[in-house]
Amino acid sequence: xxxxxxxxxxxxxxxxxxxxxxxxxxxxxxxxxxxxxxxxxxxxxxxxxxxxxxxxxxxxxxxxxxxxxxxxxxxxxxxxxxxxxxxxxxxxxxxxxxxxxxxxxxxxxxxxxxxxxxxxxxxxxxxxxxxxxxxxxxxxxxxxxxxxxxxxxxxxxxxxxxxxxxxxxxxxxxxxxxxxxxxxxxxxxxxxxxxxxxxxxxxxxxxxxxxxxxxxxxxxxxxxxxxxxxxxxxxxxxxxxxxxxxxxxxxxxxxxxxxxxxxxxxxxxxxxxxxxxxxxxxxxxxxxxxxxxxxxxxxxxxxxxxxxxxxxxxxxxxxxxxxxxxxxxxxxxxxxxxxxxxxxxxxxxxxxxxxxxxxxxxxxxxxxxxxxxxxxxxxxxxxxxxxxxxxxxxxxxxxxxxxxxxxxxxxxxxxxxxxxxxxxxxxxxxxxxxxxxxxxxxxxxxxxxxxxxxxxxxxxxxxxxxxxxxxxxx
Amino acid sequence: xxxxxxxxxxxxxxxxxxxxxxxxxxxxxxxxxxxxxxxxxxxxxxxxxxxxxxxxxxxxxxxxxxxxxxxxxxxxxxxxxxxxxxxxxxxxxxxxxxxxxxxxxxxxxxxxxxxxxxxxxxxxxxxxxxxxxxxxxxxxxxxxxxxxxxxxxx
Numbered sequence: 001x002x003x004x005x006x007x008x009x010x011x012x013x014x015x016x017x018x019x020x021x022x023x024x025x026x027x028x029x030x031x032x033x034x035x036x037x038x039x040x041x042x043x044x045x046x047x048x049x050x051x052x053x054x055x056x057x058x059x060x061x062x063x064x065x066x067x068x069x070x071x072x073x074x075x076x077x078x079x080x081x082x083x084x085x086x087x088x089x090x091x092x093x094x095x096x097x098x099x100x101x102x103x104x105x106x107x108x109x110x111x112x113x114x115x116x117x118x119x120x121x122x123x124x125x126x127x128x129x130x131x132x133x134x135x136x137x138x139x140x141x142x143x144x145x146x147x148x149x150x151x152x153x154x155x156x157x158x159x160x161x162x163x164x165x166x167x168x169x170x171x172x173x174x175x176x177x178x179x180x181x182x183x184x185x186x187x188x189x190x191x192x193x194x195x196x197x198x199x200x201x202x203x204x205x206x207x208x209x210x211x212x213x214x215x216x217x218x219x220x221x222x223x224x225x226x227x228x229x230x231x232x233x234x235x236x237x238x239x240x241x242x243x244x245x246x247x248x249x250x251x252x253x254x255x256x257x258x259x260x261x262x263x264x265x266x267x268x269x270x271x272x273x274x275x276x277x278x279x280x281x282x283x284x285x286x287x288x289x290x291x292x293x294x295x296x297x298x299x300x301x302x303x304x305x306x307x308x309x310x311x312x313x314x315x316x317x318x319x320x321x322x323x324x325x326x327x328x329x330x331x332x333x334x335x336x337x338x339x340x341x342x343x344x345x346x347x348x349x350x351x352x353x354x355x356x357x358x359x360x361x362x363x364x365x366x367x368x369x370x371x372x373x374x375x376x377x378x379x380x381x382x383x384x385x386x387x388x389x390x391x392x393x394x395x396x397x398x399x400x401x402x403x404x405x406x407x408x409x410x411x412x413x414x415x416x417x418x419x420x421x422x423x424x425x426x427x428x429x430x431x432x433x434x435x436x437x438x439x440x441x442x443x444x445x446x447x448x449x450x451x452x453x454x455x456x457x458x459x460x461x462x463x464x465x466x467x468x469x470x471x472x473x474x
Numbered sequence: 475x476x477x478x479x480x481x482x483x484x485x486x487x488x489x490x491x492x493x494x495x496x497x498x499x500x501x502x503x504x505x506x507x508x509x510x511x512x513x514x515x516x517x518x519x520x521x522x523x524x525x526x527x528x529x530x531x532x533x534x535x536x537x538x539x540x541x542x543x544x545x546x547x548x549x550x551x552x553x554x555x556x557x558x559x560x561x562x563x564x565x566x567x568x569x570x571x572x573x574x575x576x577x578x579x580x581x582x583x584x585x586x587x588x589x590x591x592x593x594x595x596x597x598x599x600x601x602x603x604x605x606x607x608x609x610x611x612x613x614x615x616x617x618x619x620x621x622x623x624x625x626x627x628x
Contacts, residue, residue: 191512194521200528200586202573207505207527210576 077457077468082360082414103183109157113179121173123182125157125165125217147223149270154223159186161193169217182214189213222270277316282309312377320370320377325361327394356418359394363411376403396456396465408465413456415467486543486557493539493561493594500530501565532590535562536597541605543598558598559591566590 103111103123111123127146146167148154155167163186173179188211195201195208271280313322365373394415395407457468504527512520536558543557566587573579 187517191517191520194517195524196578198521198524199582201524202578202580202583203501203531203569203586204505204508204524204527205576205578206569206572207501208508209505210572 075458080412080456080458080465081470082362082412082455109159115176119175121176121179122170122219123173123179124168124170126167127155127157145223147221147269149222159190161190163190163193163213165217166220168221170219170221171215172218185211185214216274218275219271219273222272223268278313278321280311280313280322282311320365320373322365323363323373326359328356328358357415358418359413359415361395361407361411361413363407369406369410372402372406394456398459398463408459413465414470415454415456417452417454486560489539489543489557490561492542493535493558494564496534496536496538497531497561497565500532500534501527501569504530528586528590529593531565532562532594533597535565536594537601539594540598540601543602554598554602555595558594562591562594 103113108127109125110127111125114122114124116122146155148166157165157167157169159165171179171182173182188208192205192208192211195204198204269282271282273279309324309326311322311324311326312320313324315321363369363373394413395404395411396413398408399405453470454467455470456465459465508520508523508527511523539558539561540554543554570579570583570587573583
């Protein structure tokens with residue numbers, strides 16, 4: 001038999017070239033990946049290092065400084081246009097900023113519905129008391145005294161069928177159609193509950209189709225008495241997000257410099273968005289209308305005062321996200337701001353006494369400006385009064401103060417003047433309701449016959465921000 | 475058992491289907507009607523008429539099954555129950571399952587469901603009897619015969 005001798009097999013050598021090739025490929029892949037990731041993570045540093053290396057080697061004579069950032073385009077007036085504004089409407093239920101009406105639901109309940117110019121809708125549950133003729137919204141439609149909070153249990157809104165909401169519960173919708181859908185769902189659900197009370201109601205419910213109860217409100221309001229702010233356990237005091245010397249969280253103490261009696265009756269409204277975790281504290285401000293006026297939390301003043309509100313909003317992480325300052329005073333802005341403003345307030349300006357102006361200044365807080373705003377808020381917990389200089393509410397001029405300078409550079413301010421206000425107190429009460437509950441209730445139909453909307457434009461060549469007619473608000 | 479006494483199961487399928495269709499038409503048809511009432515006259519008016527959704531399904535189920543079953547499935551009226559009750563019971567079970575799943579099940583639903591079976595049975599029997607009467611009307615007195623004396627003697 002013919003046999004063939006084979007060389008001995010050496011298993012250790014077989015495939016050696018394959019393994020080596022595979023190793024080379026892996027190492028090469030790691031190097032490429034590292035280079036790509038490194039360039040992506042430190043683009044400036046790597047290019048700068050390469051530049052310096054080339055310069056040292058005489059390959060490049062140029063400067064190796066990091067490339068100068070691209071020039072930031074100067075802000076235009078449009079960058080400062082207020083975010084939400086209502087187009088002109090002739091319906092008596094429209095104000096300059098929002099369409100508001102009351103939707104009755106049953107005998108003792110209903111919703112204050114606001115339709116904003118961007119199409120979004122907010123519906124707030126109330127007991128339907130003090131609604132004006134034809135469902136008109138007045139300053140008495142929403143009563144903060146009925147909100148829960150502290151020792152106050154609050155008023156329940158019973159829609160029937162075992163469906164109850166808390167006074168002030170608010171739903172937010174992206175469009176009017178979504179609100180209509182919820183209305184229909186509410187109707188069907190309540191009918192279903194009524195059916196179930198009947199004998200054999202289960203058959204009728206199945207026949208008509210099952211309806212789930214409406215989703216819970218996204219936003220709820222809590223009324224917190226200012227006195228309770230002195231009690232840390234009440235959780236009222238607005239955390240500043242900074243730690244004090246003792247390592248504990250610091251708070252705005254709105255009562256600093258204000259006697260307890262003076263603050264009696266003042267309230268802080270806490271708005272909580274349960275979906276986003278965002279919370280907003282609205283502090284009521286009252287100040288003198290004299291030159292250099294400061295609106296002081298909780299301080300009660302006599303006539304000629306400036307009414308105002310400060311709203312501080314934080315996200316679910318506790319980070320400051322927005323500051324809104326609002327003021328209301330008699331008079332228009334015909335003479336401009338600054339000292340003229342005080343003249344307006346005192347009634348000696350070139351305007352009719354029945355004019356009233358509402359300003360809203362909004363500053364979006366981001367990572368780039370958060371420390372400045374936090375410092376401003378934090379300073380209020382160190383013994384200073386929580387004061388809001390009127391100039392800050394209308395930031396038309398540069399300032400040495402970092403916070404006011406920030407407002408001057410970034411805040412958006414709307415100024416709406418209401419002419420021929422027939423009932424000043426009703427008007428102011430309506431405006432304050434709007435501040436407290438995020439409602440742009442102006443009381444316009446009852447107390448005013450026309451509006452004049454303006455906003456602060458971009459800083460001009462003279463360094464000031466001047467008023468610009470807001471055509472989209474007319 | 476004589477052939478004419480046995481229930482023809484295959485022949486019951488069509489009456490059962492007719493009964494199920496009758497039950498569903500009665501149930502959901504009444505739902506549409508109640509929605510229309512709620513829209514036109516208000517929720518309280520619709521709630522006051524909610525019993526329609528309880529009565530209409532067994533009535534239509536019994537009517538449909540009884541009428542379809544009588545000439546096909548059985549020669550005995552008592553056997554109409556076999557044609558009427560199963561589709562009604564199926565509808566009742568569906569409603570009970572719905573009530574259980576949605577959490578609206580209560581002791582009041584059980585007697586209401588049993589009452590539906592009774593209603594369907596009564597309506598089915600009446601429908602079957604009516605169907606018989608319509609198909610076999612009374613033939614009247616026996617015909618008169620004439621006989622002669624021669625005939626009698628023969």
